Amino acid sequence: MIDEVVFVRHGRTKYNLARRLQGQIDIPLDAVGRWQADMMAYELAHRYYWAKAAALSRGVGSSSVGMGAGSGDDSSCYRDLPVHSRVLRIVSSDLMRARQTAEALGTLLHVGVEVDARLRERSFGSWEGMTREEIKAMDPDAYRSWKDHTGGERAYGVEDRGHVGSRGADAMRSLVRADDTGRPGTLIVVGHGSWIVATIATLLGLSGTEVSSIGAMRNCHWSRMRPVHGGEGRLDWTLEEFNHGPATTEDWENGPGYLRVPGAPLWVPLDTAAGAA
Structure with a gap:
């Protein structure tokens, strides 16, 4: 029974x-995005290392090197440990940037x-x-309506935010209810910023105007919810963490200096960028 859902945004x-x-353009991670994915994976691997121990107990990804070479049985030391008390699944969006991020964690945890x-x-849609500057220049009224959450973006084929939240929430309920292991479990879903925020808001029952109060998700940060299983298949949800990320002294959005091309532009917050314009 899934009792913990962790939402991770891609790098x-x-x-x-x-x-x-x-949107749904299939863009891969850049060098900093891969670094972010690895830093996230190292951090969450500390929290969920039991999942790797459980995999090793089943011989998944096992190797005799350094574990009594020649015995061919490095899983024996795990067999009597209580590592199977929980299960862990990692489910990713099918877009490449999410899959690459998910694989960073999946590889560590086996x-x-x-x-x-x-x-x-x-x-x-066509946006x-x-x-944002290009959109505003093309149609300032539609841009303003989008920022005010009054729906002007729909004229350009942009998916309604309520629809995003509904399809995300439906997917979460389906994945949680489909678990049939009989054991408590953690579901880690790797997706996208707008999708995660809209999904969380819908699961919490927030109205369209309340969604913005949640805030945004940074790259390779995570949020954590608890689905509470009630009678007749009912699910209630609580938000326990939002937009948490690895502890690092590096510039998170731009990565360490050795991953930056000299003279290349740096990522800056929107309000800073607007002030500099």
Whole structure:
């Protein structure tokens, strides 16, 4: 029975750096995004190391090297440990940036990554690939309506935010209810910023105007919810963590200096970018 759901946003891409709406364009991680994914994976691997121990007890990813070479049985030391008291699943959006992020964690924990298209990012229609400045210049009224959450973006084929939240929440309920292991478990879903925020808001029962009060998700940060199983299949949800990330002294959005091309633009917050314009 899944009693913990962790939402992880993918790492940085070149579109994130350029502040272009990605939507469902299939963009891979850039060098900083891969670093972010690894830092996230190292951090969450501390928390969920029991999942790797459980995999090793089944011989998944086992090797005799350094564990009594020649015996061919390095899983024996795990067999009597209580590592099977919980189960862990990793499910990713089918878009490459999410799959690459999920694989960073799955590789460390020896847990396979499942793919689910229902976790895709919000579709931004004909705005995909554009910056906010380009959208505003093309249609300032639609841009203003989008920022005010009054629906002007729908004229350009942008997916309604309520629909994003509904399909995300439906996917979460389906994944949680489909668990038939009989053991408590953790579900880690790797997806996208707008999708995660809309899904969490819907699960919490927030109205459309209340969604913005939650805030945004940074790259390779996570949020954690508890599904509470009630009678007749009812699920209630509580939010226990939001937008948490690895502790690091590095510039998270731009990564360590050795991953930056000299003279390349740096990611800056929207309000800072607007002030510098």
